Amino acid sequence: MIRTLQMDISPRVFKVFRRHLTVYRRNWKVSLSFNFFEPLLYLAALGYGLGVYVQSIEGLTYIQFIAPALIASSAMFSSAYECTYGTFIRMEFQKTFQAMVATPVSMDEVSLGEILWGSFKSFLYGSVILFVIFVLGLVASPWALLVPVVLLISGLLFAALSMIWIGLVPNIDSFNYYFSLVITPLFLFSGVFFPLSGLPAIVQTLAWASPLFHVVNLTRGLVLGDVGMNLVWDFVWLVVVAAILIPIAIHLMRRLVIR
Amino acid sequence: MEVITARNLVKDYNGFRAVNGISFSVHRQECFGILGPNGAGKTSTVRMVFGFSPITAGELNVLGRDVTRHAREIKARLGIVPQENNLDPDLKVLQNLLVYASFFNIPEREARERALEQLEFFGLSDKRDAMVDHLSGGMKRRLTIARALINDPEIIILDEPTTGLDPQARHTVWQRLRQLRNRGVTLIMTTHYLEEAAQLCDRLIIMDHGDILDEGAPGPLVERHVGAEVLEVGQGAAAADTLLKQFHKQIRGHLVVGDNLTLYPLNGRELLARLQDLPHQFDHYLLRPATLEDVFLKLTGRGLTE
Ligand SMILES: Nc1ncnc2c1ncn2[C@@H]1O[C@H](COP(=O)(O)OP(=O)(O)OP(=O)(O)O)[C@@H](O)[C@H]1O
Numbered sequence: 121m122i123r124t125l126q127m128d129i130s131p132r133v134f135k136v137f138r139r140h141l142t143v144y145r146r147n148w149k150v151s152l153s154f155n156f157f158e159p160l161l162y163l164a165a166l167g168y169g170l171g172v173y174v175q176s177i178e179g180l181t182y183i184q185f186i187a188p189a190l191i192a193s194s195a196m197f198s199s200a201y202e203c204t205y206g207t208f209i210r211m212e213f214q215k216t217f218q219a220m221v222a223t224p225v226s227m228d229e230v231s232l233g234e235i236l237w238g239s240f241k242s243f244l245y246g247s248v249i250l251f252v253i254f255v256l257g258l259v260a261s262p263w264a265l266l267v268p269v270v271l272l273i274s275g276l277l278f279a280a281l282s283m284i285w286i287g288l289v290p291n292i293d294s295f296n297y298y299f300s301l302v303i304t305p306l307f308l309f310s311g312v313f314f315p316l317s318g319l320p321a322i323v324q325t326l327a328w329a330s331p332l333f334h335v336v337n338l339t340r341g342l343v344l345g346d347v348g349m350n351l352v353w354d355f356v357w358l359v360v361v362a363a364i365l366i367p368i369a370i371h372l373m374r375r376l377v378i379r
Numbered sequence: 380m381e382v383i384t385a386r387n388l389v390k391d392y393n394g395f396r397a398v399n400g401i402s403f404s405v406h407r408q409e410c411f412g413i414l415g416p417n418g419a420g421k422t423s424t425v426r427m428v429f430g431f432s433p434i435t436a437g438e439l440n441v442l443g444r445d446v447t448r449h450a451r452e453i454k455a456r457l458g459i460v461p462q463e464n465n466l467d468p469d470l471k472v473l474q475n476l477l478v479y480a481s482f483f484n485i486p487e488r489e490a491r492e493r494a495l496e497q498l499e500f501f502g503l504s505d506k507r508d509a510m511v512d513h514l515s516g517g518m519k520r521r522l523t524i525a526r527a528l529i530n531d532p533e534i535i536i537l538d539e540p541t542t543g544l545d546p547q548a549r550h551t552v553w554q555r556l557r558q559l560r561n562r563g564v565t566l567i568m569t570t571h572y573l574e575e576a577a578q579l580c581d582r583l584i585i586m587d588h589g590d591i592l593d594e595g596a597p598g599p600l601v602e603r604h605v606g607a608e609v610l611e612v613g614q615g616a617a618a619a620d621t622l623l624k625q626f627h628k629q630i631r632g633h634l635v636v637g638d639n640l641t642l643y644p645l646n647g648r649e650l651l652a653r654l655q656d657l658p659h660q661f662d663h664y665l666l667r668p669a670t671l672e673d674v675f676l677k678l679t680g681r682g683l684t685e
Pocket residue numbers: 379392395396397415416417418419420421422423424462571
């Protein structure tokens with residue numbers, strides 16, 4: 121077990137990352153505007169639409185309440201898409217991984233490169249939403265400048281989680297299940313749309329196990345300037361879980377590709 | 380000098396034995412062929428050589444190092460042309476070479492110079508800004524070989540370099556490979572084209588079902604197993620015994636495939652004349668030079684291509 125979780129990583133991992141960046145430079149405009157669109161729809165429909173009927177949540181208007189959480193959820197979606205569909209297409213259909221491992225790049229570096237890339241996309245898309253929210257006057261505190269750091273860590277976590285799914289169910293049709301059984305429930309029950317404090321204790325306990333719950337706590341706390349020790353614990357939770365998931369993802373990908 | 384040494388090399392996939400304890404060696408600056416039908420274990424063998432696939436048992440040294448422990452250093456000195464093209468479809472032609480070069484830590488300026496040089500050598504200069512998916516099959520193959528040369532490798536491993544190409548594209552690839560060999564690059568190639576093996580390889584092994592059936596230079600292999608010529612006797616299988624008995628002095632061997640009989644004559648013309656004098660005439664006679672295919676047929680009892 122210890123031996124299989126040992127990783128073969130060198131700075132060449134950044135060459136893998138750069139390959140993704142090179143590809144992305146070609147189509148970033150299209151890709152960014154699409155990813156941008158969906159959270160804006162939520163913001164418009166829920167914030168301005170539903171918000172009219174919701175009096176206030178914890179002393180905030182509804183749009184103030186959900187806007188910072190949408191940073192977290194869109195960051196989650198972008199790394200989850202990238203490290204399921206994106207990764208799988210590169211691995212299975214384009215054989216990009218096989219090409220890379222024929223060079224001095226190791227399979228572990230290929231996998232970690234994918235995770236770093238997924239994390240970068242979380243960072244990028246989350247930050248763009250943060251910027252939009254800022255322009256809309258919904259950012260209350262300079263603590264919000266720390267949000268991108270949170271996005272990088274949560275990106276690592278969701279990228280690794282998604283690749284673990286690939287490692288266990290290496291089939292493009294299975295990603296539907298991943299999104300409907302894992303990602304969407306996280307999206308709905310991690311305090312993005314409503315506070316969990318009103319729900320039964322069991323739900324709150326379960327929410328503690330949701331990575332997105334901690335990311336939402338952080339983005340909301342930082343954007344609203346409501347910071348305290350509890351945010352430190354949320355951050356530690358994310359770092360620890362990411363640190364556990366990454367080697368597992370790398371191990372499963374190695375098992376899948378190298379035969 | 381040996382650049383690759385394999386001893387009792389085994390590859391199992393979940394209990395299925397694809398390579399069954401083979402031993403061979405490749406010498407510097409030769410073109411070494413691995414010939415065999417589908418499923419013979421060619422790809423499995425070369426994948427172990429370039430450190431992609433872990434070896435199940437045995438010993439494998441490449442460029443003086445153990446592949447299991449020094450995969451990274453070894454891969455830095457190899458050029459790989461895989462069986463399935465895996466050019467990066469998200470990148471343009473030149474970018475493909477540059478990004479690949481970056482995996483070898485080749486400085487950007489040098490990479491660019493080498494890439495342009497390779498594109499020139501492979502006649503792809505005017506395609507440098509094309510997307511890979513817009514290239515023809517032959518061009519993709521040439522680009523894959525160009526990519527394998529970007530790190531100036533000491534050994535280049537080609538897994539079926541011309542499968543799926545039309546004859547003209549195939550000859551272009553052969554010509555480039557010959558030029559590479561003349562430059563002193565060691566080549567290892569798998570193929571199931573006998574002509575390819577005969578044209579390019581200095582030495583080859585014939586594989587089937589994970590075993591090596593024989594090895595040697597193409598000419599001597601044919602000479603040893605079959606001789607200079609073969610005489611095909613159409614629908615002669617039924618009469619095989621009678622003919623062999625009658626002409627045993629002129630025949631050094633034979634092979635029955637389906638209802639056809641192939642004879643390995645000592646003197647083809649003489650035997651043909653004698654057969655044509657027989658009262659009973661067969662469907663057709665064909666006297667032709669012996670090829671590796673005949674060797675293969677003799678060793679396995681079946682053809683290379685189904
Ligand atoms: N990843 C794998 N998992 C399980 N079995 C495999 C795997 N790769 C190859 N095999 C099996 O090993 C045997 C040898 O396959 P290999 O690809 O080495 O043959 P080959 O000589 O390259 O054939 P071809 O001419 O079709 O490319 C085959 O029976 C094949 O089904």
